[in-house]
Amino acid sequence: MVAPKVEDYLKSIYRLQDRDTPAMTAEVAAAMGVKPPTVTAMLQRMADDGLVHYQRYQGARLTERGEKGALKVLRNHRLLELFLTEELGYDWAEVHDEADVLEHHLSVTLVERIEVLLGSPAVDPHGEPIPTADLEIRECETQQSLAECQEGTVAVVSEVRESSADVLSYLANSGISLGTELEVVETAPFGMITCEVRTTEKPLSLPTDVAAEIYVSRPAEPAENERRQYNEA
Amino acid sequence: MVAPKVEDYLKSIYRLQDRDTPAMTAEVAAAMGVKPPTVTAMLQRMADDGLVHYQRYQGARLTERGEKGALKVLRNHRLLELFLTEELGYDWAEVHDEADVLEHHLSVTLVERIEVLLGSPAVDPHGEPIPTADLEIRECETQQSLAECQEGTVAVVSEVRESSADVLSYLANSGISLGTELEVVETAPFGMITCEVRTTEKPLSLPTDVAAEIYVSRPAEPAENERRQYNEA
DNA sequence: GCTTTTGTTTAGACGTATCTAAATCATGTT
């Protein structure tokens, strides 16, 4: 089995690698909160173990096995997050740190039982998709980042990614949760976007980097033939 | 904070040490499934950290701090066992291994929430007392080991300690659970005790070492002034 | 009381995960 630390590296690399660009040493080091030499040593061992493709100075890319490992941890993490909110009264700002620790220590049996208890949910409390037991993940294609929306766009929040507890709390206090309807009222030229939150009727201004982590999809109301305007803008 | 491995050593020493006899190196090694030199090294580090009193060749004894550490882990373990049975459908034979891993990775917050959810329970699924949040443990004084009962004793099962999953499953299949009423019908001279299980009306024979882990108390029915006969036999 | 046995400790080693300091590679600039 894969050690807890290795699982953390798998997660980081999974998030950092891109179709064309591998995860670079410095990026992984920053994500993991360690120094670059530590990452180099780790990547070398992980390459020996067949978890990543690694060539020195060229960064790392997950192998098939490495990706499965990453998805297993992601599955545990997201099921835990939902479990903690549903069964133990956590709110979406609190769950992340707890899940980050526990995700490495769940037996297969326990994960299964949690999944059954929750009714095989599709997404976690942040709207992120939960990999299935056979480690398939279905990315939602009908959503876009709030940062990419133009003025006038009306959309509902469908996912809030990788944000700190502070930011998540702030958003919750501002009336933002999954399903909240927003209208983009202004995009300022200095990296700020302002929307109106439908539930509170209040405007909310966010820096682009925060908005970039908020994903939205077109509202449920419009009929099939009206969708296009939000997707192809 | 105390490392997971150290917590496991604390647990072992807690179980092994006695009022007058400290936990000896070989005992700890057997309990932990490691070789004696490993234990020696660990005890030396733990002594440096103020967790045990240790003098070479004389075994180890928990300090105040060490005992608090052990009780914290015990508390986590037992709350988890109960949580897993109550909320996730585990039975008493399955919970131990899962709890043994998770017990080291619960935040204070999570433990509190589990305890609240369970309604501040006094005992775990095996009847073992759960240390309170301020790490006090109240050993039950009104119970005795089944192995020490004489023929004719009628008593109810109040605790089943430190048994393997196999043994626990066997006992459950034999109708033994917390609250089951037993009558000791025979104590054989070769280390075996036979009782009749009241719920199944069937006799059950157990080797003394298994019976020694089953604790019983006098039945609930008798009035206050009749108790004595069971306690002072 | 000496010796054997048993249990314990020391010595030396290895794998994991980390660090700092120094060497090396890759690249963008001039």
Next chain:
DNA sequence: AACATGATTTAGATACGTCTAAACAAAAGC
């Protein structure tokens, strides 16, 4: 094309948790 800059890797160290083999202490046996 040479150089300077920045990222990456190597080298060497430390802490943890484990091992085997060898030295040593304590208890038991004669």
